[in-house]
Amino acid sequence: MLSRRYLPSMPSLLALEAVERLGSASAAAEELNLTQSAISRQLQVLEGQLGLSLIIRDKHRLRLTPAAQDYCREIRRALQALNQASLTLRANPNGGTLNLAILPAFGMHWLAPRLARFAAQHPEVTVNLSTRLQPFDFAISHFDAAIHYGRQDWSGVDFLPLMAEDLLAVASPGLLKTPLTQANDILSYPLLQLESRTGDWGRWLAHHGHPNQRPPAMLFDQFATMTQGAIHGLGVALLPLFLIERELAENRLTPVFGPAIPSLGSYYLVWPKDAAPRAPLASFRNWIAAERNA
Amino acid sequence: MLSRRYLPSMPSLLALEAVERLGSASAAAEELNLTQSAISRQLQVLEGQLGLSLIIRDKHRLRLTPAAQDYCREIRRALQALNQASLTLRANPNGGTLNLAILPAFGMHWLAPRLARFAAQHPEVTVNLSTRLQPFDFAISHFDAAIHYGRQDWSGVDFLPLMAEDLLAVASPGLLKTPLTQANDILSYPLLQLESRTGDWGRWLAHHGHPNQRPPAMLFDQFATMTQGAIHGLGVALLPLFLIERELAENRLTPVFGPAIPSLGSYYLVWPKDAAPRAPLASFRNWIAAERNA
């Protein structure tokens, strides 16, 4: 339960936050369209209410104590959440909001082109997209749902498969002087790999008859940068087909050896199993379930 | 930047939050030690400031609009964060706070007995422990550090190995009528397994000369419940030695076949690579680095 007694007032929190960020009461006053006097008093009020001193007044400079800096970190996050929630509500007074975590590559290539249709069908829902590179625990995030890649090895969630993935070994057309005659030859080139998918090259080699290898590779955190690396001749990359159709068509990337092989994981829409049902999520689920078949 | 203009006042947010939770303005007034009149006015103020109506006044009952319910969900979280931060600060005005995510089993058996020593050495640091079953992305959580289990396959983090783990196949003493003569025989008993470690039985069998198996198993989300299941004769479990020393000593669990085998992963202290340095985390890291060798 929230007790009114220990919650500081909004102006005092804003004052502290601005002072911490801007380094002086005067600067904070300017940002908040107040006088320096107001800031000074709010800081005193806050210290009085919390019953401790937050600020070391040292030769007419304001310095926050370490504890106050920690405190500031927390309240800033909370204030931003309040601000964001209020702005979202103003922007969209009738419908709901859907907070969706996406994978950057999938979001750009698969979801983005389709999302306009969802927005048209459900103008009452505002979709907030936020990019995450890794699966995460819904219990500590504020997302209604997420796009994950993997093998359904998540717990406490329901999911809906969206798309399988095929991986093709590609490189810049200039990289290979002569075509490869066997898969193993690829080891003489630098290999590019996603840091979240470190087994892929081993699987690719096994698929072509060279099991139990775990070749070293340059690591990238996102497909986008890895694709750019491959285009610029950094090495051979194992990339999802759906991401590089254009690069292949325009001959900026070219297959190196063999056909595309199916990826170990797939893309899923994932949402927490025990969350209270919400209309925006239900709409989105229904829409995406229809969309993935289209 | 936070603008004062769109941040509602604390009293108005508290009023909305309480009304949503308790269902009436009168009840909210009682909880907040205010009059019903005050609540009624605060709701009007909030609606005026946001420029929309949050409440459907239907036959003298207050019902929140769907958008207002969504809004409420967000502000409640933020208010609780503010409350929590303020209370923590009051409780510990001089030192810092360390927010640590732990794995339940490791936290109970390894960390808890040692943590008192850290608290004694660093009375200025308050440690907040929070149990998480899975690794997570620091970018969306508020943790300073975490205890993870795995094989260092995380990105954007630094880590410190804490402890390796040995797995022993155990069961209730009454479960096996006759001792097993070969590892394979274990397949005639129900197997218990952690849902986050689905490869373990396969690895155990391979270790005993039966590769490429992936036996079905009952899934548990935590070691604690799985241990209880094993004790009560549910089947054979593969459990970390350090968790079941007592159960073995008191003969509530007994080894089934073979010695303990090393686990694929280890326990690590993990913290975000790019976070601003903080004294509490540094102290904790130093302490735990010394502790793990003790």
Added chain:
DNA sequence: AATAAAACATGAGGAAACCTCATATGCTCT
């Protein structure tokens, strides 16, 4: 059906919180 109980809205007015202005004081830099 009448009545009591409970819920919300609102006018009036006081208290508290918040802010500004004016001014004092101390540090810093040239």
Added chain:
DNA sequence: AGAGCATATGAGGTTTCCTCATGTTTTATT
């Protein structure tokens, strides 16, 4: 030394917040 800039504070005005008292409508009870 003096200009410039920083914070602190007394005095006083404005706004926000809250209560009291009262009225209206709904719901429950007798």
